[in-house]
Amino acid sequence: MPLNPSKFLHFESWKQLRQWLPEATESQLMTVFVWAGDLKPPPGDVRWVSEIRNAAFELLVERTRERLRRFLMQRCHCSDAHLVEDLIQQVLIKLYLRGEQFDPQRSFWGWLYRIARNEYIDTLRRRRPGEIGIGQTGSDFLDHVSENQIADSRTPEGAALDEERRRLLDEAIAKLPRIQQNIVQLKPDGVSGKDIASRLGISQAHVSQLYHEAEEILWEALEGRAEPPA
């Protein structure tokens, strides 16, 4: 029986699909995880479906934990190690329970990081209602990039760094899904969210969501790769 988790993924057997899983990207793992969860298999295949689904999720847990930890500590400035660990588990549990909300057309990491940020903000609000502003959780990254570049460019070393950052940023933008590339390129040019939405034929809220998800990915490309200080 051919197995088709998506338009682009085709397998001849469960065994072939199972063996391929470690090579899958995170987005593909998520696609397989959701697909397996929706299947109504014949009794003989139930065990396979369960194994594939759980294995896909286990790989996602393995691959995302460290990056989520780095994101929460460096990007969201969460310095409470206990809270970071709770947040990572909460994010991954939400991934498990609400996987069907994942849109394979968008970046997996952007989506995951937005879940993590929202979980962090919700937790802070529960602890300290009324005190939490967006700036406190490290948002608006792209707004700061150009300011930092101007400051850096005053010295030769700064100019070289600026050049390097610009190269990394361009590379990261080129890897974004097309729709997010468009938004990231239009927004700094001063085009309003409403106009972008109109040009792309999507809602303004969707533009905002895609822009913020892109921000998280671009942050990681520029700042998030380094290990946190010990």
Place this chain on the structure above:
Amino acid sequence: MAHSEKESHLSAKMSDLTTQTCPLVADLIDFALGRNSIALGDQVRNHLLIDNCNCCRSWIDQAMLHRTEPAPDWMQMNIGPLGHFSSSTPSSDPTPVPENAKWQRRAFRDLEARLGLLE
């Protein structure tokens, strides 16, 4: 004492302490939500109780926050969050439990269940 317990809980969570015997995270979440088959549920329960695995226990504690109905009593008694009291009186402690303490425990369990529903 409380501090060192907290620290050991954290280190268990921070390091990827999954062992050969640790169930998959998906099985732990399903267990916390009461979705496992009986056989798999027994396997998870044995792992928690016999291996006393804090790493898996913390997954279950977090996933239990997503239960839409109160957890069964045995689950709260045996694998409640670390640092919470145990519902059963330690057999080595001969001190009788006063009536008001029993009432508080019931109320606390009820509160936990309600908070779980709110989450």
